[in-house]
Amino acid sequence: NSPKNPNPRISTxxxxxxxxxxxxxxxxxxxHG
Incomplete structure (x- = not known):
């Protein structure tokens, strides 16, 4: 997960x-990723 991800609940x-x-x-x- 990217630290800039607006949705930390969603994992890549x-x-x-x-x-x-x-x-x-x-x-x-x-x-970012």
Missing amino acids: SAAPKRLAASPTTGDSEIN
Whole structure:
């Protein structure tokens, strides 16, 4: 999980599909992670 992640509850390892589907969190992970 990235420290800049606005949704600490969502783990990139646990829900990569949800993060990819999320316009906000997905963007955050792509840019920071």
